[in-house]
Amino acid sequence: MGGVFWIVEDELKAFVFEESAEYGVARSGKTFNHRLLWEHVRPPKCSRDFDYYPRGRVQFNGKGRPVIYMSPHIDEKYIAQIMEAFDLSEEPVVHYDGSDHYKCYLDR
Numbered sequence: 001m002g003g004v005f006w007i008v009e010d011e012l013k014a015f016v017f018e019e020s021a022e023y024g025v026a027r028s029g030k031t032f033n034h035r036l037l038w039e040h041v042r043p044p045k046c047s048r049d050f051d052y053y054p055r056g057r058v059q060f061n062g063k064g065r066p067v068i069y070m071s072p073h074i075d076e077k078y079i080a081q082i083m084e085a086f087d088l089s090e091e092p093v094v095h096y097d098g099s100d101h102y103k104c105y106l107d108r
Contacts, residue, residue, distance in 0.1 A: 001086055002066075004034050006041060006055045007074050013041040014085035054104045056097075058086045066092035071102040 003016040015037050034057075038050030056070025066088045068079070079094065 002058045002060060003086060004037060004055065004057045005082060005085065006034075006053045007078060008041070008043060008046075008053045012078060012081045012085060014082070015041060016086055051103065052105050054106065055102060056082075058082065058088070058092070061093070066090060068092045068094045069097045069102070070094070071104055071106075072096040072098050073104060073106045
């Protein structure tokens with residue numbers, strides 16, 4: 001299962017993709033959109049935008065292998081938590097993505 005995640009105050013906030021999802025689905029219809037889902041994971045009293053915290057996503061490549069795309073500011077120590085949250089039994093390919101798509105407050 002793929003989906004999106006954030007690291008908020010040292011805590012993993014994950015949203016696992018479900019085929020029956022009615023909100024937060026990206027235009028492709030195959031994954032979630034960080035901006036659309038932020039309101040569902042934002043901590044109480046947090047006024048930060050969806051792109052403030054380091055974030056990433058879990059997808060599967062053409063061979064069915066899990067791939068984690070994430071901000072370079074997310075420490076390796078979170079990989080095991082991400083694997084557990086997304087029920088990954090196979091070791092994922094980890095791609096640290098420094099593109100504008102994953103920029104956060106640490107890049108500003």
